[in-house]
Amino acid sequence: MKFKLKLSDILGLFPHALTQGECNYDYLTGIASLENATEGDLSFLGNLKYKLQVRTCKASFLILPIDFEGQPGENQIHLRMEDPSHALAVICKFIEDKILPSPKSGIHPTAFVDETAVVDSTASIGPFCFIGSNAFIGSNTQILSHCHIGDGARIGNDSKLHPGVKVLTRCKVGNQVILNAGVVLGSEGYGFDQVKGENLKTPHLGIVVIEDKVEIGANTCIDRARFDESRIGTGTKIDNLVQVGHNVQVGKDCLIVAQVGIAGSVKIEDQVVVGGQAGFAGHITIGKGAKIAGQAGITKDVEAGAFLKGNPALPVQLAQRIAILQRKLPDLFNRFAQIEGNK
Amino acid sequence: MKFKLKLSDILGLFPHALTQGECNYDYLTGIASLENATEGDLSFLGNLKYKLQVRTCKASFLILPIDFEGQPGENQIHLRMEDPSHALAVICKFIEDKILPSPKSGIHPTAFVDETAVVDSTASIGPFCFIGSNAFIGSNTQILSHCHIGDGARIGNDSKLHPGVKVLTRCKVGNQVILNAGVVLGSEGYGFDQVKGENLKTPHLGIVVIEDKVEIGANTCIDRARFDESRIGTGTKIDNLVQVGHNVQVGKDCLIVAQVGIAGSVKIEDQVVVGGQAGFAGHITIGKGAKIAGQAGITKDVEAGAFLKGNPALPVQLAQRIAILQRKLPDLFNRFAQIEGNK
Amino acid sequence: MKFKLKLSDILGLFPHALTQGECNYDYLTGIASLENATEGDLSFLGNLKYKLQVRTCKASFLILPIDFEGQPGENQIHLRMEDPSHALAVICKFIEDKILPSPKSGIHPTAFVDETAVVDSTASIGPFCFIGSNAFIGSNTQILSHCHIGDGARIGNDSKLHPGVKVLTRCKVGNQVILNAGVVLGSEGYGFDQVKGENLKTPHLGIVVIEDKVEIGANTCIDRARFDESRIGTGTKIDNLVQVGHNVQVGKDCLIVAQVGIAGSVKIEDQVVVGGQAGFAGHITIGKGAKIAGQAGITKDVEAGAFLKGNPALPVQLAQRIAILQRKLPDLFNRFAQIEGNK
DSSP states (O other): OEEEEEHHHHHTTOTTOEEEEEOOOSEEEEEOOTTTOOTTEEEEOOSGGGTHHHHHOOOSEEEEETTOOOOOOTTEEEEEESOHHHHHHHHHHHHHHHHSOOOOSEEOTTOEEOTTOEEOTTOEEOTTOEEOTTOEEOTTOEEOTTOEEOTTOEEOSSOEEOTTOEEOTTOEEOSSOEEOTTOEEEEOOOOEEEETTEEEEOOOOOEEEEOTTOEEOTTOEEEOOSSSEEEEOTTOEEOTTOEEOTTOEEOSSOEEOTTOEEOTTOEEOTTOEEOTTOEEOSSOEEOTTOEEOTTOEEOSOBOTTOEEETTTTEEHHHHHHHHHHHHTHHHHHHHHHHHHHHO | OEEEEEHHHHHHTOTTOEEESOOOOSEEEEEOOTTTOOTTEEEEOOSGGGTHHHHHOOOSEEEEETTOOOOOOTTOEEEEESOHHHHHHHHHHHHHHHHSOOOOSEEOTTOEEOTTOEEOTTOEEOTTOEEOTTOEEOTTOEEOTTOEEOTTOEEOSSOEEOTTOEEOTTOEEOSSOEEOTTOEEEEOOOOEEEETTEEEEOOOOOEEEEOTTOEEOTTOEEEOOSSSEEEEOTTOEEOTTOEEOTTOEEOTTOEEOTTOEEOTTOEEOTTOEEOTTOEEOSSOEEOTTOEEOTTOEEOSOBOTTOEEETTTTEEHHHHHHHHHHHHTHHHHHHHHHHHHHHO | OEEEEEHHHHHTTOTTOEEESOOOOSEEEEEOOTTTOOTTEEEEOOSGGGTHHHHHOOOSEEEEETTOOOOOOTTOEEEEESOHHHHHHHHHHHHHHHHSOOOOSEEOTTOEEOTTOEEOTTOEEOTTOEEOTTOEEOTTOEEOTTOEEOTTOEEOSSOEEOTTOEEOTTOEEOSSOEEOTTOEEEEOOOOEEEETTEEEEOOOOOEEEEOTTOEEOTTOEEEOOSSSEEEEOTTOEEOTTOEEOTTOEEOSSOEEOTTOEEOTTOEEOTTOEEOTTOEEOSSOEEOTTOEEOTTOEEOSOBOTTOEEETTTTEEHHHHHHHHHHHHTHHHHHHHHHHHHHHO
16 A cells, blocks of 8 residues: 655554654655555554564554564654554544545535435535435444335435445435445344245334444345334444344444354344354343354354354364364274274 | 224124123224233233233233133223134234225326236236336235336236336246235356356246245345246245245245245255244255244255254254353363372 | 247257257247146256266256267157266356346436446446446446445456445455445444553455455345455356455455355465355464364464364364264263262
8 A cells, every 4th residue: 555644644643652763854745554564654563473573574653562672673654652553543543534535515416315314514425325215324324325225214414335235215324434336224124924825924023233343244134124214333444245133232342253153133232252153043142241253043042252164163172173173084984893893 | 102093893804703891982092012911902822921911011902822821900801712823913903904005096197017027907017116127016016116126027917016126037926915015036056066166156047936925035146047946835934135036945834034045956745944143054844834943054855844953053952951051161171181180 | 937939049059069859949938947847847956966867867858978878768859978066067157148138238217327437338237226436347247226436446348246235445356256245345344442441443444355256145244444455366156245344365265155144354376165154263274175164263274175163163073073972971970970979
């Protein structure tokens, strides 16, 4: 990633950082990992397992933990601070604002906004967006191209909807929410009753509610509730291509990785972490802080703090032990045949 | 879900229901589960395992099976009927029509309809829709915003296409079909021939055919056939984010849950039920009424009526028995070592 | 698939083919598999396991390997050539061009093209497309309806973007690339740092690069890199609903089947083949030519040429042997109990 930003602007973001070394650049011209950085770049040590790379790193500016032992090279500056990962986030946000400028506020001439909709004057409505009747769009919210905001839907402040997002009728999205391209909120739940061999549809009347600071990945789908609300709690981050069924309740600060499937009426408590491609059967509860490994299949309630793996899911240590023993099955069968022969 | 509907209109839907009890409400103001219902709400007993909740349910109106034993509470009406689930479907449809009114018939001024396309005068074409040359849209069909109906594609009567649906060239959609947001019908099949190390593309010339009363979930993709038709049979319901490969034939009244993957040329017979995230290898046949558990991996033909689980998939009882024995492997290895030691 | 094409035009595609037999048709009226073909159709023998079907095939024109033993039936022509699969690809491309004519070059009146964007005069920009500032669209490239080409994005020559594709800011797409409907390139990577219990976002500043001759399936998502590039190598074919995380590097001529999930910073070398629904943990390398079975879970580096299956993944022969032994576990436990009883 190459650009040109005044070094003094970057340093100004961290007035309390300790600086070491000197360099003769006035501009930061790139940002890269320790391994890939070159002259003029900024890099950082976020994970201590990479600390040996600092010595050979060619970046001109290095963000390091406060207690890092080592000296800057020639024409190199070390910036020491409490939390390099946080610092990186701040810098990346700064760079993003410079190189990916926000769309202008206002309604694009190709957008269609129903006359009963309320759009804050600081919001931005992109090309070919549809904003339905009685919809509401809050301040500083950016809605990029081809989005559909259904009748009566409500989007809060400082949120960003990437191209092609669909927020269907009456659904609610909070503040500082990011919905990536192609997200669908409020699709019809999958609920049918067998009546004389046919699968009879029961229309789903509820909505989806997305609380503040939630991020949802590209092409992820969240079905609306049967009567009430499917809900994603504050600060939860959902990755791409995830399926969230009707009536699901996800708590706060959860991490749900790509392609996870959550069947209807599941309750996921706060701070649960779910690995990619894991699946949950309907009507179960996942306790606070539980961890679910990738591709696990969860069909029963999970206790708070548990760490499960596999399908059927087992405590991770047992699952790993069984995996090792399975590899020894050919040997076991051979040894066993020998004993039987010896009888 | 809150609203306000005349009680007499609701009761009028069920002239043959037995009513018990009295209440002093003229309006139904909500609908909720037995557990969540409050005064003014309607609720219902669809599954007998919840029958104890009826006694404490605060709903003003309760739909119950004809033979339910119990009396209404104070200011509460019991409606007894043959099939409460069916009744609920009827009521939800009635409520949906009231609170989610259908878009008006006609073509939205922002839509683009090719001059050779035929759109029934009772159909509704939403904002920013594209209707290609020689396409046909039947009576009372609703096409919401940002849909693409390709050249020569045909959509039947009384169908509903949610925002962002793509029905590509020449594909056919029947009557009373629901396509949720972001569905893709007719994408290119995944078929390549290795020629001198390169993967050579063979264009797929076929189409997708969706029969009547099919529902397809958000962002699900169905590839067109190599030469002929990929086909989804009448009454089949497919959930979100499902992959259906080229040439696949799905029978009638199947249920295919979210994130299932079906490789090319699979044949699924009538009334098959497939749990979420299950996968099917190409060129196999799944017999009528078979059940496939979630996350199962199916690589061979499945007999009619079979119930399989796991990967490799096994009859469900064997799979469950093996799962139990696997948990005992650590113990088995220990006991075995002991016997060997004793020899 | 029915149509009407002059037989001489088809035969003209293969001047070096050997022909045998005669028929009294001047037109080719369809194309079908050996099993389904009828009079007037063309069919072909691509896979020798179907060679017995040639004898009973009713097609009027049959493409066969040069060394095929057998004579044409009455009113039937055999076309012998080196590589029937390649010939089929050539014919299908020819038919596709006839029956699915390319959209006209030029910009559809409903599209929005930023005044700073450069669109080649031979390119086609479809209805309701958005082309951002400083974007570039190469020669003969077709962009169908509802696509979003972000600011600074670059699409090469002879590429085809199906409806609803989103190529986000600054991403690069090469020549002869096919992006199926709903593809998202450049969505935000899933990268968060835990700071005081909250998941803090680090904006992702990089892009996605798609090299030449790549095909990507419907609704597949590829996240942009943290700083640099997520990259898909020349000739690689990715199926529908695949997730590719940030910083992923996929080599040349790989095949990645539907619903595969690839976590951040994975490196996949050339000619790797990945079965459907397989998953990869982050930061690992998959060696050249490796094969990964469907639904496998890969959490460690994979050696070049390896063939792995299962989760945890094992060499395919070991995995199959263990699968067989697992089915014998009930028997083993019984026999074991007997031995213990006999002690």
